[in-house]
Amino acid sequence: MKFITSQSYITVTRSIKWNKQNYIINEQFLHLYEDKIITDSDHFFLEEVLDMSYRSSSN
Numbered sequence: 001m002k003f004i005t006s007q008s009y010i011t012v013t014r015s016i017k018w019n020k021q022n023y024i025i026n027e028q029f030l031h032l033y034e035d036k037i038i039t040d041s042d043h044f045f046l047e048e049v050l051d052m053s054y055r056s057s058s059n
Contacts, residue, residue, distance in 0.1 A: 004032045
């Protein structure tokens with residue numbers, strides 16, 4: 001399994017506590033190998049990936 005490249009992405013989690021809205025922003029990475037994609041919490045074999053579309057974030 002040969003490493004090819006990495007791509008960062010951001011997850012945003014919103015929570016409300018004591019009538020106050022909080023955002024938790026985490027930077028994570030996708031790691032692309034010859035046969036799979038690995039994230040911080042999961043992995044996917046490329047033969048099982050059917051769509052690699054993305055969505056732009058608003059400013």
